[in-house]
Amino acid sequence: DIQMTQSPSSLSASVGDRVTITCRASQSISSYLNWYHQKPGKAPKLLIYAASSLQSGVPSRFSGSGSGTDFTLIISSLQAEDFATYYCQQSYVTPRTFGQGTTVEVK
Amino acid sequence: EVQLVESGGGLVQPGGSLRLSCAASGFTFGSYWMSWVRQAPGKGLEWVANIKHDGSDNYYLDSVKGRFTISRDNTKNSLYLQMNSLRAGDTAVYYCARGGGNFEYWGQGTLVTVSS
Numbered sequence: 445d446i447q448m449t450q451s452p453s454s455l456s457a458s459v460g461d462r463v464t465i466t467c468r469a470s471q472s473i474s475s476y477l478n479w480y481h482q483k484p485g486k487a488p489k490l491l492i493y494a495a496s497s498l499q500s501g502v503p504s505r506f507s508g509s510g511s512g513t514d515f516t517l518i519i520s521s522l523q524a525e526d527f528a529t530y531y532c533q534q535s536y537v538t539p540r541t542f543g544q545g546t547t548v549e550v551k
Numbered sequence: 552e553v554q555l556v557e558s559g560g561g562l563v564q565p566g567g568s569l570r571l572s573c574a575a576s577g578f579t580f581g582s583y584w585m586s587w588v589r590q591a592p593g594k595g596l597e598w599v600a601n602i603k604h605d606g607s608d609n610y611y612l613d614s615v616k617g618r619f620t621i622s623r624d625n626t627k628n629s630l631y632l633q634m635n636s637l638r639a640g641d642t643a644v645y646y647c648a649r650g651g652g653n654f655e656y657w658g659q660g661t662l663v664t665v666s667s
Contacts, residue, residue, distance in 0.1 A: 478653040480596075487646055487657035488588075488596060499655070531596055535652030538610045540586075540598035 446470050446534050450543035456551040463519040465546045467532035472512045476536035479508055479517045481528040488531065492517065522548070553577040553656045555647045560661030567637050567665070573630040573647030573658055581605070581625035584651025587632050589643035590660075597643075600632065601651040614640075637665045 447470040457463050467477065475495040480488040490499045492508035495515060505520045519526055527550055532543040559571040571587070586601040600621040602609040609621050620633040630647055642665045648654035 476652070480654075482596075487659055488654070489657070490653060490655050493653045493655075533596070533598075533653070538601075539612050540601075540652070542596040542598070545595045 445539055446473060446537060446541050448532055448534055448541050448543040450530075450532055450546045452546060453544065454547040454549060456549050457522050458551045459522055459524055461522045461551075463522050463526075463548060465517045465530050465532075465548075467510075467515040467517070467543050469513045469515075469534055469536075473534045473536035475511045476534055477508070477510065477515045478533045478535060479506075480531045480533065481526070482531065483528045491530075519548075553649065555649065555656055555658035557645065557647050557658045557661040560645065560663045562664045562666065563637055564667050565638060565665055568633070568635045569637065569663060571632040571634065571645055571647075571661060571663070575628045575630065575647075575649075578649070580623075580628040583649050585623060585630045586648045586651060586654060587621060587630075588646045588648055588654060588657075589641075589663075590646070591640075591643045594643075599645070602630070603651070634663070637663075639665050641665050 449468045477495045479492040482488040491502050496508045507518050509516050530546045554576045556574045587599040600611045602621045606623050618636045622631045644660040644662050646660045647658040649656040
């Protein structure tokens, strides 16, 4: 199975900050990398698919980059509604696997 | 508007069975792969199984192979997960999601608790 490792596991930030979350795959997954965020008690929401494509309706402050084994999610200017847990997920092979999550908390 | 509504969760004893259902609306159900993803209390996301749009192919997480069966009824716009021989480690919120690779839409989830 492909292991997905996110860093950091948590971070503290303020509204307006630029936030960067990284995700590393245990083997190359080309650009088959997706990003989600999840708020407590709610279902996850797809933000980015295919490493860098913005899902319809997702604000442009979210962006993704990378290919192969190393990927990055950037929130250019953190908003109040962005405090959540972020997950990366590979869709290169089955089983689909997720990173362990990165919690973005209020500083 | 795309809607996915799960049902069928509950408390079950170890070794027991449950059948989860997911009612889909707002899109052409029979044109999409569908998946089940679970989340144990306080833990991360774990993909469980997916099924091709016409039901002709499916895949499972190793730990549920032989115990869980994913199926669908495109005439009823419904997805199912039959769970047998349940274990404490299967305790989780189970989400139905549209897609087989990335998961574009999710239901609200249904809680399955395996405990004596």
